[in-house]
Amino acid sequence: MKLIMERGAPGRHLDLLPPCDVPQVTLSRTRQEPLDLPQVSESELVRHYTELAKQVYGVNDGIYPLGSCTMKYNPKINDEMAALPGFSQVHPLQPEGTVQGCLEVYATAEQLLREVTGMDAVTFQPAAGAHGEFTGLLLIKAYHRSRGDAARVKILVPDSAHGTNPASAVMAGFQVINIPSSPDGCVDVEALKAAVGPDTAGLMLTNPNTLGIFEKHILEITRIVHEAGGLCYYDGANLNAVMGEVRPGDMGFDVIHLNLHKTFSTPHGGGGPGAGAVGCKELLRPYLPGPMVERGEGDLRWAVPEHSIGRVKDFYGNFAVVVRALCYLLTLGREGIPEAARNAVLNANYMMHRLAEKYPVAYAGPCMHEFVLSLQQLKEETGVSAMDIAKGLLDRGIHPPTMYFPLIVHEALMVEPTETEDKETMDRACDIFLELWELAHSDPEALHAAPSTTPVGRLDEVDAARNPVLRYQKP
Ligand SMILES: Cc1ncc(COP(=O)(O)O)c(C=O)c1O
Numbered sequence: 001m002k003l004i005m006e007r008g009a010p011g012r013h014l015d016l017l018p019p020c021d022v023p024q025v026t027l028s029r030t031r032q033e034p035l036d037l038p039q040v041s042e043s044e045l046v047r048h049y050t051e052l053a054k055q056v057y058g059v060n061d062g063i064y065p066l067g068s069c070t071m072k073y074n075p076k077i078n079d080e081m082a083a084l085p086g087f088s089q090v091h092p093l094q095p096e097g098t099v100q101g102c103l104e105v106y107a108t109a110e111q112l113l114r115e116v117t118g119m120d121a122v123t124f125q126p127a128a129g130a131h132g133e134f135t136g137l138l139l140i141k142a143y144h145r146s147r148g149d150a151a152r153v154k155i156l157v158p159d160s161a162h163g164t165n166p167a168s169a170v171m172a173g174f175q176v177i178n179i180p181s182s183p184d185g186c187v188d189v190e191a192l193k194a195a196v197g198p199d200t201a202g203l204m205l206t207n208p209n210t211l212g213i214f215e216k217h218i219l220e221i222t223r224i225v226h227e228a229g230g231l232c233y234y235d236g237a238n239l240n241a242v243m244g245e246v247r248p249g250d251m252g253f254d255v256i257h258l259n260l261h262k263t264f265s266t267p268h269g270g271g272g273p274g275a276g277a278v279g280c281k282e283l284l285r286p287y288l289p290g291p292m293v294e295r296g297e298g299d300l301r302w303a304v305p306e307h308s309i310g311r312v313k314d315f316y317g318n319f320a321v322v323v324r325a326l327c328y329l330l331t332l333g334r335e336g337i338p339e340a341a342r343n344a345v346l347n348a349n350y351m352m353h354r355l356a357e358k359y360p361v362a363y364a365g366p367c368m369h370e371f372v373l374s375l376q377q378l379k380e381e382t383g384v385s386a387m388d389i390a391k392g393l394l395d396r397g398i399h400p401p402t403m404y405f406p407l408i409v410h411e412a413l414m415v416e417p418t419e420t421e422d423k424e425t426m427d428r429a430c431d432i433f434l435e436l437w438e439l440a441h442s443d444p445e446a447l448h449a450a451p452s453t454t455p456v457g458r459l460d461e462v463d464a465a466r467n468p469v470l471r472y473q474k475p
Pocket residue numbers: 068069128129130131162164206235237238259262274276
């Protein structure tokens with residue numbers, strides 16, 4: 001496909017400006033040579049962007065079972081609400097009295113998420129899940145420091161945690177202690193007992209974990225950590241599997257982050273803007289980033305918590321994302337929230353059972369909202385890898401699942417259908433998966449050569465990541 005710079009011809013343009021109705025001003029410094037911009041007609045421009053749009057695959061095109069990412073359908077009413085002028089045309093420096101409605105959005109969203117998580121306070125400042133982890137860990141650090149306990153420098157992270165957990169712990173200045181999983185995919189409780197001690201600052205638990213399993217010994221886990229003087233961090237990015245059914249606050253967790261773009265149907269948006277809301281129990285409230293919305297006498301106002309760790313983001317976070325999440329919460333309501341979680345789990349189990357006809361499941365179910373297949377045996381028998389199957393799916397119009405993650409499963413494909421897919425769509429996807437299994441045995445070369453119907457063929461992904469070509473060089 002041609003780039004916009006490679007289209008058009010000199011003199012073609014589409015500027016249709018109205019006559020100037022303000023006094024003309026001559027600038028003192030003007031460009032000596034005209035800017036070298038593409039010169040295209042309106043139809044060329046429209047066709048260019050239409051062609052680009054056709055090359056993109058999104059959740060509005062079809063199933064997007066990208067495990068650990070929760071690519072579910074985002075209701076359009078969320079965007080309508082976020083676009084209301086009262087929300088979209090405000091400025092963060094406006095006086096509080098003129099943006100009471102926006103503060104109410106924060107206050108109501110906080111109240112609802114406190115209810116869903118069982119926490120006592122929620123901030124919306126962090127811009128993403130990992131940013132929320134970093135913020136939560138700074139709260140843990142501030143708590144221990146305020147008690148004069150500087151010896152607590154270690155964060156325990158099970159090997160089934162999301163990859164951002166150990167990375168965030170290191171960013172926050174902690175040492176990471178890896179806790180192995182038992183053969184059932186859950187935390188090895190004996191290994192946890194052996195690891196805790198006076199240097200334990202806390203534990204970070206992804207639940208359901210990256211194998212799609214709900215930790216069996218969760219109450220025992222939080223008790224062990226608390227008895228050792230540590231705090232418990234809940235990676236709540238997978239809350240879509242349990243929301244409205246169980247609450248991390250009731251399981252003994254002190255702090256949590258939520259990925260609004262996963263669980264609460266806000267856009268993933270190519271890395272942002274997003275929100276990794278952080279909730280905490282009363283003991284951590286004084287350290288929250290400020291400002292937070294506070295109810296005064298008859299109005300709402302900004303207030304900075306007493307021992308705040310400081311800002312983690314400019315202004316108040318990505319406000320329009322919070323409007324969308326609130327809209328989702330209010331649309332689904334008390335009945336809809338747990339129903340969405342139950343459907344996420346039902347759909348994952350349905351697909352897992354259909355695929356288990358051929359594909360080995362890494363850890364026996366039932367699963368929560370996602371499950372992991374291991375294609376190790378398929379690769380040994382046929383030479384067809386998880387990557388080959390993923391490319392074969394692309395050729396058949398399906399976005400592949402997450403590949404080679406979690407790291408503890410060889411040749412992993414991690415599937416998350418989400419609650420918004422219907423049975424027919426999942427059946428079609430399963431039929432294609434099973435067809436590819438047959439193809440791997442009958443014609444493995446066809447899969448090594450895939451994809452052949454996509455705009456580009458198989459890329460050298462390592463080279464693409466290490467040497468990205470991001471700038472147009474004029475010939
Ligand atoms: C379980 C889990 N934790 C943390 C994260 C990190 O979130 P983000 O990508 O918003 O930084 C993710 C991302 O999908 C996740 O699935």
